[in-house]
Amino acid sequence: MQTLDQNTAQRFAEIALGHVRQEFPNHIMHVFEGVEDGVRPASLHPVFYGSFDWHSCVHGYWMLAHLLRLYPDMPAAPAIRRLFDEMLVADKIAGECAYFDRPTARGYERPYGWGWLLKLAAELTDHETSTWSQALTPLTERIVARFEAFLPLATYPVRVGTHYNTAFALRLASDYAKVSKNTGFFSLLQTTAKRWYGADRDCTAWGEPSGDEFLSSSLIEAECMRRLLPPDAFEPWFSGFMPDLSKGQPAHVMKPATVSDRSDGKIAHLDGLNLSRAWCFFALAAALPEGDPRRTIMQQAANTHLQAGLAHVAGDYMGEHWLASFAVLALSA
Known part of the structure; x- marks a missing residue:
């Protein structure tokens, strides 16, 4: 591996x-405010x-x-x-x-860049x-x-597999909240995740993948909840969210996405999907006890997705300008 x-x-x-x-x-x-704006x-x-x-x-x-x-x-x-x-x-x-x-x-x-900025801030803490x-x-x-002002106003989550996905932003922001020991901010992230996703059950992932996703809306939600819920609360939530995982279901997320044109920035997102799925699979598998059949299934899926994505980290600028970061997320998990 x-x-x-x-x-x-x-x-x-x-x-x-x-x-x-x-x-x-x-x-x-960029929103241009007038002719005096630089370009x-x-x-x-x-x-x-x-x-x-x-x-x-x-x-x-x-x-x-x-x-x-x-x-x-x-x-x-x-x-x-x-x-x-x-x-x-x-x-x-x-x-x-x-x-x-x-x-x-x-x-x-909002919210993708916000999450990444806080991920960077977390990494630089005690560097x-x-x-x-x-x-x-x-x-x-x-x-x-920005997060503190926005999250109480956000009645609903955004579940798409692109930049507007709210679970991904919460997941990245949680790392900063933990490292900075900002308990109030972490509590806001946790409360929001519970409000948005706490009642979700029986995920089928039937719409995955769509043509320009770099996130699995189902897996990143699960990874968000893994990070923000206490372990004794996460396991029953996860079992209800993906109840047939031990049978290799939802099948839609188990097979790496096919990328037909890596010079197309949207289609090239699918290489990122393979890498971000690997990251989620690795992290979720590690949260389960040894001997749990779901652990083996997710580890195998993680390795399959990782190899599919790593082969294309470089080559065309449409992917090369960002894919290595997602490869590092996966390899660090």
């Missing part, structure tokens, strides 16, 4: 270092302007920070440190904060260089405040 060894970490780090400061091509989700990505986002879009750049930084923590002496480590020393500084983060302070940016990158985390803090605080 593939592991996140130093050689793999080096390869993924080289991929990310090659695109986190690549400004073009760039997909901007260059780097003028709008002094730090996270690369990697085709803001959120992909953020999780590129997360992956680099994660790999640096695991392998501080790998060949790419000096380049990562130089990047962070230059980019994760107060004045550049202030520029990112200014963007989020715009009245029209209330829902900017080898405290100045990186300190510099990011003003933006981190703004994103926490």
Whole structure:
């Protein structure tokens, strides 16, 4: 089985270092307030302007920070440190904060980018260089405040397998809440997850996958609940949510997705689906006791999906600008 060894970490780090400061091509989700608005990505986002879009750049930084923590002496480590020393500084983060302070940016990158920013903040907490985390803090605080304002207003979850999926955002944000020991924020995430998903039963996953998903709406919901519920509450919920898992059901999530065109950004999402499914399967299997037949089924599914996704982490920029981060999620699980 593939592991996140130093050689793999080096390869993924080289991929990310090659695109986190690549400004073009760039997909901007920007509301123009007037003719005076700048149009260059780097003028709008002094730090996270690369990697085709803001959120992909953020999780590129997360992956680099994660790999640096695991392998501080790998060949790419000096380049990562130089990047962070230059980019994760107060004045550049202030520029990112200014963007989020715009009245029209209330829902900017909600919730996917918000979750990834907090995942990055969690990774930088207690990292080898405290100045990186300190510099990011003003933006981190703004994103926490965004969650705190939004979640009580969100009557319903969003279950699609793309950026708007709410379970994925809660799952990533929970890591920051735990690491930062922000019990109030964690309680809000937990309460929201219970409100949205607590009564869900008999998942069939009949609509999975759709043509541009990179998340399994069923598996990421389960992984969100695994992270936010106490173990004694998660197991009965999970057994009710996927009651036929020991029979290899729902069958729709057990078989890796087929990707027909990796130069098409939407279709290329399906490589990410295979990797994110692997991440969820690994994490959910580990939560079950040894000897539980569901554990073996999910481990086998995880390995099958992982191998399907790892083969295509690089090659075309439509996938290359983000897929390695999802590979690291899976390999770290």
